[in-house]
Amino acid sequence: MERRIRRIAVRYGLNLLKAQKPDAQVLKHGGYMLRDEETAKIVFGEKDYRFSASIEDIEDFLTRLGETGEEA
Template sequence: MSRKDSTSAVERRIRRIAVRHGLHILKPQKPDPRVTRHGGYMLRDVETAKIVFGDQPYPFAADLAEIEAYLEKL
């Protein structure tokens, strides 16, 4: 795996895209078995502080690929 394909590099790239759309990527602070299986992320609107993606069926239910796909649709 090259550096540009590492999880942290992908996360930074997606975070930059999210900020352009007025969104923040959130990660859980406490480990949860449901979340640790796939990474666990949510998107929050900066202005309203409402979760717009990744909170169903449980908090932090989205992985990086799902977040990226959501952002591409915007």
């Protein structure tokens, strides 16, 4: 699933980042972020703390992005 999400993200000019050393909060519900390839700005997954998005959250974000036809 992660590889598929990573490929989808690339289509939108985004990089899927995964926490390398997750703390307890990240392990509980999160572990991923999306970063804009050009600007290196985090576009999703940094709401209350870094790597706050689950892989399912990322998939939902990319699905909505595809439905609207917008860029991140």
